[in-house]
Amino acid sequence: MTRLFSLLALVFCLAVPALAVSPDEMLDNPVLEQRARDISSGLRCLVCQNQSIDDSDADLARDLRILVRERLVAGDTNAEVEQYLVDRYGEYVLLNPRLNNHTFILWIAAPALLLLGLSGLILAVRKTPFRGREPALTEDEKRVLVELSEADEGAARKG
Numbered sequence: 001m002t003r004l005f006s007l008l009a010l011v012f013c014l015a016v017p018a019l020a021v022s023p024d025e026m027l028d029n030p031v032l033e034q035r036a037r038d039i040s041s042g043l044r045c046l047v048c049q050n051q052s053i054d055d056s057d058a059d060l061a062r063d064l065r066i067l068v069r070e071r072l073v074a075g076d077t078n079a080e081v082e083q084y085l086v087d088r089y090g091e092y093v094l095l096n097p098r099l100n101n102h103t104f105i106l107w108i109a110a111p112a113l114l115l116l117g118l119s120g121l122i123l124a125v126r127k128t129p130f131r132g133r134e135p136a137l138t139e140d141e142k143r144v145l146v147e148l149s150e151a152d153e154g155a156a157r158k159g
Contacts, residue, residue, distance in 0.1 A: 025062070027069055036069045039081055043068070044095045052095060064093075 027033040037054060043064060045056035053061040053068075064085070071081045085093050097103050137145070 025065055025069065027073070032069070032072050035078060036065070036072055039068050039072075039078055040065050042082070042095050043085060044093050046089065046093065 027036060040054040041052050043053045045051045045053050045058055045061040045064075047058035047060050048056045051061075053064045067085070068081055071084060076084065082094070091097055091100075091103070097106060099107055
């Protein structure tokens, strides 16, 4: 019985997630189909947002997969198909955005914020005093401390 469960666990671990591409969408030409898969794996499903159109079951993703295949059959290159979709839907359709003037802030913001945070942390640690050694008491503080402890001892004897 444990062998059966082990075998089932192995099968589930090795299972490859099925793509959402249905057989009626696939092209007869295997080279064009592979190009379509390559392109659609880099395009974002506008409904699911963080899934490629190749993995999404949304109706819009299906329409985009069909559109990619139509453009390839019409003779467009991979770059022309991507540019067509960018022109139509904006750069948000790309899972990996391009580095342009208007997307530069997206690429530089995370590392810049990380460096800024680390710098702030280093400055904060440097400004905090070392707490391992307390400063020495002045003579006046020592005298007051002795007087207070003598007063406490006297009150404890009386009480």
